Amino acid sequence: MYFDTIIAGFGGQGVLLMGNVLAYAAMHAGKQVTYMPVYGVEMRGGTANCTVVISDRPVGSPIIHEPVSAVVMNRPSAEKFGPMVKKKGQVFVNASLIKEGQFTTRAKTVCWVPTMELASDIGNRRLANMVMLGAVVQGGGMLTIQQVADALSGALDPRYHKMIPANVGALKAGARFISEQKAAKKG
Amino acid sequence: MSAKPKLKQVFDRPKSLKDVPYHYCPGCHHGLIHRLVAEQIDAFGLQESTLAAASVGCSVLLYDYFDVDIVESPHGRAAAVATGLKRAKPDSFVFTYQGDGDLAAIGTAEIVHAANRGEKITVIFVNNAVFGMTGGQMAPTTLEGQVTTTSPYGRSAAEAGLPIRVCEMLSTLEGTAFAARVAVDNIKNLKKAKAALKRAFTYQTKGWGFSFVEFLSSCPTNWKMTPEEANARVGKEMADYFPLGVYKDVRAN
Amino acid sequence: MARRVLIKGNEAIAMGAIEAGCRFYFGYPITPQNEIPEYMSMAMPKLGGTFLQAESEVASINMLLGAAATGARVMTSSSSPGISLKQEGISYLAGSQIPGVIVNMSRSGPGLGGIHPSQGDYFQSTRGGGHGDYRTLVLAPSTAQENYDLTMLAFDLAEKYRNPVMILGDALIGQIKEPVELKSYRKKPQDKPWALTGAKGRHGQILKSLFLADGELTDHNWMLAKKYKSMEKEVRFETYRAEDAQLMLVAFGSVGRILKTSVDILREKGKAVGLLRPITVYPFPKQAVRQAAEEAKALMVMELNTGQMVEDVKLAAECACPVDFYGRPPGSIPTPDELAKEAMKVWRKRGLK
Amino acid sequence: MPQVKVISERCKGCGLCVLACPKNNLALGKEYNAQGYAYVTFNSDGKCTGCAFCAELCPDMALRPYKEERS
Known part of the structure; x- marks a missing residue:
């Protein structure tokens, strides 16, 4: 098993938290994992991104130039990282903010996830990042939604533990969306 | 028949000074200032708990004279080294002994920030207006017009600025609890110097904060004067520009 | 059983140091190692230790020198340009035989360079770095786990040889977040008769690097050279x-x-x-x-x-x-x-x- | 009678004690010690009070003043 992803968006969308939760879940599932955030001057560009690599073997490079997947939460991120994804890879697009034709990619699979709408449906637009993470886990298949849900208490600051049920709901909403899309394609 | 009256020695070297001769030039005040510091170490009973940070300059061999634990510091860094000593051993008495080249030139940042943090250390600053060890070059405290080997036409304010008054400068910092400028050119000043040192030691032993004593000192060799002339210069030219006195004493009452 | 946590490489350094008994940290901010001082600033007060943000890298290495002279376990950290400034103090540590742990999460140079990962400080680290004929032990971790383990080792080696020990990482090693198994430190503290603790029951003692008497400095340098030779048994690969x-x-x-x-x-x-x-x-x-x-x-x-x-x-x-x-x-x-x-x-x- | 002993090997002949003495009991000498310094001499003319100013101002601790002990 090998999976990597670049998760990108603008500050405040919670992209670093998505990476953290994913890495935590991988660690608890007994996988090898690295999480690499951007740092220094890059932090001041208004965009944020991180790279997560999950594997059964020790992770060599935590920095990936041709990722297996990318998670793009805003248009500049889509423009930057969309073209980098491998042909056989997947791009998870925040359909609430990015429209078709706004970026290019070689990737075979592009999942358009209306994160903010789905988050609104469950009552909190701020959970858009967790909706997306649920979609990524379901689509990437590297972990189960339950493994990610179990990792929340370790990854989140205790101040936010009361939000865990809502986060789990968001993860499931994202995962359900991907399953339904797949089912629709088959059918 | 009256018996011959017994004679009592009325002066002796402090026991926290080793019984070895100094390497200092004739008439240099360093030896005297060493002794005054050592006397306070004895008076406060601190020989077993003193940690000193030596510096670079004429007093670099300080550790050959004081019988206390001493660590050498790179040029100018004694206040930072002393910070480390005091933070690691807060119950010990920590002092630095630095000249004007060391403290007021290369070590300006370290002394300003140690004072500003209110480090509970005591800094002995010996200002003789010249780099002594390296052969008499201009120091930050060299007086205007003073000829040195690197100000052969006399210190020019236009080129080199005017001498830094360290005691006044440090007194502006909130972290400085005690600051005084003293001299040892005559017995009256010597007594004031002792009192200032005692006060500085009190500040540290009571944990009241950063204490600083600046000594105006002579350097007959590099001033190219006789010891007598150099001693006289301290009280006149030096003290004119660097007025003696207590600049800060936050616990004065 | 040891606890597994997901932490940044820099945090692993700080946690390893604390586990090894380091209670004094002196530093100055520079990217990409800021998580080390940040972690220490948070942890030290709770442990009764000292965190001090110095006025410069020069001051911080000299604060380390002072605290380490008392026998305490002390660490400082920086990145390339800051390490250049610390070299003065590192040379004095080597000359005066004072142990200390110096972390270099190196970035790129020369000059201000950039904050990219780089291994451009290899020569500086392995050739002494400052003035004089000396060496520091240099450990080069490649994972967050090694950051943790090797930091603990660094304190042991520093004391064993009374010598500065450098941890040479880079931006990648500092910024990466990986699972780390938090092993317990079990070494017993060593006697440090050389430490400055006050002249109680003995004469004052001195830690210094200045030797002016005839032949004294030659002897000192030969003694150091012998020590560096004896460090060869610490080779790890x-x-x-x-x-x-x-x-x-x-x-x-x-x-x-x-x-x-x-x-x-x-x-x-x-x-x-x-x-x-x-x-x-x-x-x-x-x-x-x-x-x-x-x-x-x-x-x-x-x-x-x-x-x-x-x-x-x-x-x-x-x-x-x-x-x-x-x-x-x-x-x-x-x-x-x-x-x-x-x-x-x-x-x-x-x-x- | 109060007096001052000069530790001649420690004296560097700087003369600061000569300046310090209120009774002019100290003078730069004509004899040299092993270091090559003409060390000061104490002339006991009965005026010394044992005030110790000389010792206080001697940078090299080369002087030891004595005073009569009061019974």
Whole structure:
């Protein structure tokens, strides 16, 4: 098993938290994992991104130039990282903010996830990042939604533990969306 | 028949000074200032708990004279080294002994920030207006017009600025609890110097904060004067520009 | 059972130091190592320790010198330009035989350079770095786990040899977040008769590096040289798929870890390529390199610079086999694929099969 | 009678004690010690009070003043 992803968006969308939760879940599932955030001057560009690599073997490079997947939460991120994804890879697009034709990619699979709408449906637009993470886990298949849900208490600051049920709901909403899309394609 | 009256020695070297001769030039005040510091170490009973940070300059061999634990510091860094000593051993008495080249030139940042943090250390600053060890070059405290080997036409304010008054400068910092400028050119000043040192030691032993004593000192060799002339210069030219006195004493009452 | 946590490389350094009993930290901010002072500033007050943000790197290394002179376990950390400033104090630590742990999460230079990962400080770290004829022990971790483990080791070695020990990482090693197993530190504290604790029941003692008497400095330097020689037994290195390797790659730190994947890629293609990764870069694993040079057909050194450790490898290989080099100046991190391709160039150039 | 003993090997002949003495009991000498310094001499003319100013101001601790002990 090998999976990597670049998760990108603008500050405040919670992209670093998505990476953290994913890495935590991988660690608890007994996988090898690295999480690499951007740092220094890059932090001041208004965009944020991180790279997560999950594997059964020790992770060599935590920095990936041709990722297996990318998670793009805003248009500049889509423009930057969309073209980098491998042909056989997947791009998870925040359909609430990015429209078709706004970026290019070689990737075979592009999942358009209306994160903010789905988050609104469950009552909190701020959970858009967790909706997306649920979609990524379901689509990437590297972990189960339950493994990610179990990792929340370790990854989140205790101040936010009361939000865990809502986060789990968001993860499931994202995962359900991907399953339904797949089912629709088959059918 | 009256018996011959017994004679009592009325002066002796402090026991926290080793019984070895100094390497200092004739008439240099360093030896005297060493002794005054050592006397306070004895008076406060601190020989077993003193940690000193030596510096670079004429007093670099300080550790050959004081019988206390001493660590050498790179040029100018004694206040930072002393910070480390005091933070690691807060119950010990920590002092630095630095000249004007060391403290007021290369070590300006370290002394300003140690004072500003209110480090509970005591800094002995010996200002003789010249780099002594390296052969008499201009120091930050060299007086205007003073000829040195690197100000052969006399210190020019236009080129080199005017001498830094360290005691006044440090007194502006909130972290400085005690600051005084003293001299040892005559017995009256010597007594004031002792009192200032005692006060500085009190500040540290009571944990009241950063204490600083600046000594105006002579350097007959590099001033190219006789010891007598150099001693006289301290009280006149030096003290004119660097007025003696207590600049800060936050616990004065 | 040891606890597993997901932490940044820099945090692993701070946690390893605390586990090893370090209660004094002096530093000055610089990217990409700020998580170390930040962690220490949070943790030290709770542990009754001291965190002090100094006015400069120069001041912080000298604060370390003062605190370490009392026998305390003390650490400072910085990144390349800041380490240059600390070299003054490191030279004094070496000369006065005061232990201390200095972390260099190096960035790129020369000058202000940038904050990219770089291995451009190899020479500075392994050749002493400051003035005078001295050496520091240099540990080069490649994972967050090693950051934790080697920081604990650094304190032991610093005290064992009364010498500064440097941890040489880079931006990648500092910023990466990985699972780390938090092992307990079990070493007993050593006696430190040299420490300055006050002249109680004895005469005052001195820690110094100035020796003016006839022959004194010569003797001092010979004594230090002997000590540096005795450090050679601390050599540590790792080999990866090195058995029957015809081409042995040699790399440390971040490149060392990336190359593991490159080796996997090449082995899948049936190429007998292995990796030798020095963990101590001073002392350098000369014998291991020499042995590899005898057993393999060729050596290849890869570094994030334009050629530094390759000189040590060539010296150690003693012409037993050819030594090739691929260097990458700072700017981007090479991928395992890219490095595998470079290795294949050498594979073909040297006619390996 | 109060007096001052000069530790001649420690004296550097700087003369600061000569300046310090209110009774002019100290003078730069004509004899040299092993270091090559013409060390000061104490002339006991009965005026010394044992005030110790000389010793206090001597940078090299080369003087030891004595005073009569009061019973």
